[in-house]
Amino acid sequence: MTTQLRLTETVGTLVRDHPALATLFERARIDYCCGGRQTLAEACAQQGIDPQGFLQELEAALETAPVASMEVAYDSLTALIDHIETVHHAYLHQELPHLEARVAQVVAAHGHKDARLGQLQSCVAALAAELQAHLQKEEQILFPLLRQLEADPNSTLRSFIQAPIACMEQEHQKTGAALAQLRRLTDDFTPPAWACNTYRALLAGLLRLEQDLHQHIHKENNLLFPRAIAEL
Incomplete structure (x- = not known):
């Protein structure tokens, strides 16, 4: 089942809940640490990335590498x-x-x-x-x-x-x-x-x-x- 992500979620929250996404954010040069409070839509706009296309890429990545929240590990x-x-x-x-x-x-x-x-x-x-x-x-x-x-x-x-x-x-x-x-x-x-x-x-x-x-x-x-x- 595909994980449904939202463009209104902050990038920090997305990486917190799905640590595997960090690699994709790194490649896209999206700052999920210091800039973690910006929404995915805002981050895509800043980098000139198609938000819907990137959202689909993130969701596809989670299908092949589902992970638990980083937060629950501690x-x-x-x-x-x-x-x-x-x-x-x-x-x-x-x-x-x-x-x-x-x-x-x-x-x-x-x-x-x-x-x-x-x-x-x-x-x-x-x-x-x-x-x-x-x-x-x-x-x-x-x-x-x-x-x-x-x-x-x-x-x-x-x-x-x-x-x-x-x-x-x-x-x-x-x-x-x-x-x-x-x-x-x-x-x-x-x-x-x-x-x-x-x-x-x-x-x-x-x-x-x-x-x-x-x-x-x-x-x-x-x-x-x-x-x-x-x-x-």
């Missing part, structure tokens, strides 16, 4: 936070230094061939610094607060939850803008003909970074934060 806020930290935070802590080192090698070897490589290095460095500070705020302030509030819903700390969540969402918007800049500077992560293996590895790493951050931010913006506000 029976508590703490379980979802643990997942975000062990999967996405751990990945960033490990990968960001490697990406910074790799882009420095590429600039040293090939910076004279493409002036944008210097801009790419600056963008990667700025994004890494912002993400490291962001992770620290979540790990030391927001996530412990959410765990504590789930353990004790009557805690007086409830009144403090909105501000740090709003701050994290604003920082997610900056991350989305930085990822868009990385794409522009690398021609959608496409290696030039003269690219060495290190350059190609850098571009593959940046693409993986983008994909992981899309999933990471989606899980926070469209699952964790709304659920925390509703339940607490």
Whole structure:
């Protein structure tokens, strides 16, 4: 039986309820994490995509790869936070230094061939610094607060939850803008003909970074934060 989707549903909700759709949204360059509150119709209009045609493509994908809601996989806020930290935070802590080192090698070897490589290095460095500070705020302030509030819903700390969540969402918007800049500077992560293996590895790493951050931010913006506000 075909799953009936609606153009009035938000893209964040669609990926929350049907995680397999994330791949199609990635291909269509539809932002389902930072832009998760826009409707499917709005997202298609923004990208110049035929909404009815794309809707049918999404529904066809669900026929061949039906999946359960991502939300039901985590029976508590703490379980979802643990997942975000062990999967996405751990990945960033490990990968960001490697990406910074790799882009420095590429600039040293090939910076004279493409002036944008210097801009790419600056963008990667700025994004890494912002993400490291962001992770620290979540790990030391927001996530412990959410765990504590789930353990004790009557805690007086409830009144403090909105501000740090709003701050994290604003920082997610900056991350989305930085990822868009990385794409522009690398021609959608496409290696030039003269690219060495290190350059190609850098571009593959940046693409993986983008994909992981899309999933990471989606899980926070469209699952964790709304659920925390509703339940607490």
